[in-house]
Structures are given as structure tokens and as C-alpha cells.
Amino acid sequence: MQTQSSFKTTETGTLFLVPTPIGNLDDMTYRAIDTLKSVALIAAEDTRNTQKLLNHFEIETKQISFHEHNTQQRIETLIEKLEAGDDIAQVSDAGMPSISDPGHELVKACIEAGISVVPLPGANAGITALIASGITPQPFTFYGFLPRKGKELTEAVTTLAQKPEALIFYEAPHRLKKTLQALLSTFGVDRKVTLGRELTKKFEEFIRGDLEEVLAWATETELRGEFVMIVAGNPAPDATVSAVATESLSLPEQVEAQIQQGASPNVAIKTVAKANGLKKQVVYNAYHELTE
Structure with missing residues (x-):
């Protein structure tokens, strides 16, 4: 068991988890800006991308890269700096660190080392899409990106099809149609879904309908931008899946x-x-x- 007093003075530094805008820079909070200015170092998923944000808000703090390909080697360096008393902010390219982005391993390492981990609230694409979806928002399951391989994808959606709560997925434009087809084949034609595209940006768009209608839209549309998918829960989890079991197919x-x-x-x-x-x-x- 461990108890953390986030703002009690300690000899070690603090790891701040700082969310960044998912599109609109005006969504950056005053606290996030002040934190990025005050820490000794910013651990960024993509330093080039983060530098644009820092330039916009006139933040001169030094960066160090921290992404999925160098996580293990960077953790040791970051822990050493934190133990020496330096405060560090960790950011992903957009939204909350650790949510479909690097960060979880560093958080675990800090907790094991007795270093305080302080999260800041801020932008999150999944929750942003959920509250505008029109689908019952509570309870919900955040899944993130579905598996890429066909077998693993089928196994995942077969399990998820029975869940009664709203489901939150992220998807890239080039995979959206395949994912919608997999959901349609397992969830059934009547399941409601909302797509959120380019959230908080100039071309923000919501597409609402059942899976069959939204798949037809995706098939006829040139798909651009990252998507958040909100799928309604199964109102009768033990019922058979109509899209698989049909009288017309043996x-x-x-x-x-x-x-x-x-x-x-x-x-x-x-x-x-x-x-x-x-x-x-x-x-x-x-x-x-x-x-x-």
C-alpha cells in the first residue's frame, strides 16, 4: 500500500502528466501552460510537434523525446533526474498522456520509486465525442484502438458485442471501413453508432446512425482525419447477434x-x-x- 500527498514538499521532483489540445490550441489550460514553464524538463512523444505548442505559448523549457520506441532507455534517465529533485512534465502529441499514448510505464516506474505523480485535467477525444454522441454516456468502456489482425479483431468484437455499456474506440481513416464492417457483422445492423471526426478543429463533424447506415456513409465518403467511434451498448447481452445469424444464410x-x-x-x-x-x-x- 502507498499513500501520495501530491503537493507536499519532498526531496525528489514530481512527474506532472500534462494534457495537450486535441486540435484547438485554445483548449490549453492556464495550469498546463504554467506547469510546462516551471518544470525543468518536458518529456514529449514527438519533440517537433510539441515545439509548435511551446512556441505558441512562449514556453522555453527544454525537451527530451519519450515515445514507444525509446521508453525503456528513457525511463532510467528520467527517474534519475526526478530523484535528483527535477520536476518533469510528460506530454503526448494530443490529449491525455497514457491514453493510447506513451506514459504508463513511466508512471509505474515513478510510483515504484516513491516519486509523486500529479495528473492535470484537460482535453480527451474519447470523452469529448461521448458527451456529444447522443448515446447513453454512462456507464462506458474505453477500448481505444481495436486489434489490427483479422483473427484478433474478430475475437475482440465478439466479446465486446455482449457489453451493455457504451463503447469508445479510436480509429485511423484508412481502417475505419474495415472496423465498421467487423462491428456490423458481429453487433448487428441496428446498433447505434456516432463517429466524431476532427474534434475541436475547423472541420469537426459528427456522423450518427446505425452501423449499417454509418458503414454506407464511410464507403461513399473520402475519409480524412482521426475518428472516435461511440457505439451503443447491447440492450440484451444474451441475445443472438442478428448480423451473424440470419435466415437467409446457412x-x-x-x-x-x-x-x-x-x-x-x-x-x-x-x-x-x-x-x-x-x-x-x-x-x-x-x-x-x-x-x-
Whole structure:
């Protein structure tokens, strides 16, 4: 067990977790600016990107790079500086550190070393999109980026399809259609979804509808900018999944549809069995044309 008094004077420095704007620079808080000016060093995900922010607010604090490719080697350096009494601010390119960005490992290292970790409140794309989505905001699950590989993606959305709470995802424009298709295939055509695009920027846009409608929009639209996806929870978690189990498709056809979305045969059979309320062996036999 450990108790931290965030603002009690100590011999060591403090790690400040400082959020940065997700698009609109006016969302930078006074406290965030003052903190970046007062610390001895800023650990930045991309120093070139952060320098633009520092220039805008006339912040002259020195930076050091801290990203997913140099995390381990940098942590030792940063801990040494903190133990020597230097205050350090950690920032990501946009939004909150550690949320789909580097930072968690450094926080853990500081806690283990008895160094105070002080978070500042600020911009977060997921919560910003959630409150404007029109989808019931509480409770919710923040997931971030879904897996890239077909098998892992199918397994993830199959599990998430049963959750009754709102779901928050991040997605890149070049992957949006594939992700929407995977959700549609597993969640069903009627599940409500809201896309938030270019949040807080000049071309901010919200696209609201069911998964089938939003997938059609994505198919017909030139996709640009990062997306936040808010998906409504499952109102009946134990119900079968209508997009998988349909009267128009046989069990083998349903399995093939899942495989075409990137699932392995084994995962596809499991998904179809669950959607139809059948034992996995029944679907396996039907797909492989085996008799009992």
C-alpha cells in the first residue's frame, strides 16, 4: 500500500502528466501552460510537434523525446533526474498522456520509486465525442484502438458485442471501413453508432446512425482525419447477434462470411455458434459437411 500527498514538499521532483489540445490550441489550460514553464524538463512523444505548442505559448523549457520506441532507455534517465529533485512534465502529441499514448510505464516506474505523480485535467477525444454522441454516456468502456489482425479483431468484437455499456474506440481513416464492417457483422445492423471526426478543429463533424447506415456513409465518403467511434451498448447481452445469424444464410455461409472478414475458421465457427445459440460442434459439423 502507498499513500501520495501530491503537493507536499519532498526531496525528489514530481512527474506532472500534462494534457495537450486535441486540435484547438485554445483548449490549453492556464495550469498546463504554467506547469510546462516551471518544470525543468518536458518529456514529449514527438519533440517537433510539441515545439509548435511551446512556441505558441512562449514556453522555453527544454525537451527530451519519450515515445514507444525509446521508453525503456528513457525511463532510467528520467527517474534519475526526478530523484535528483527535477520536476518533469510528460506530454503526448494530443490529449491525455497514457491514453493510447506513451506514459504508463513511466508512471509505474515513478510510483515504484516513491516519486509523486500529479495528473492535470484537460482535453480527451474519447470523452469529448461521448458527451456529444447522443448515446447513453454512462456507464462506458474505453477500448481505444481495436486489434489490427483479422483473427484478433474478430475475437475482440465478439466479446465486446455482449457489453451493455457504451463503447469508445479510436480509429485511423484508412481502417475505419474495415472496423465498421467487423462491428456490423458481429453487433448487428441496428446498433447505434456516432463517429466524431476532427474534434475541436475547423472541420469537426459528427456522423450518427446505425452501423449499417454509418458503414454506407464511410464507403461513399473520402475519409480524412482521426475518428472516435461511440457505439451503443447491447440492450440484451444474451441475445443472438442478428448480423451473424440470419435466415437467409446457412450455417456454412455464416462461417464463410466471418472468414471473409478476417477471422480464422475456428474463430468464425465459434462466433456463428454463439450467434445462433448452438454448440460449436454443431456448426463445425455443418461447415465441414460431417454427419453426426
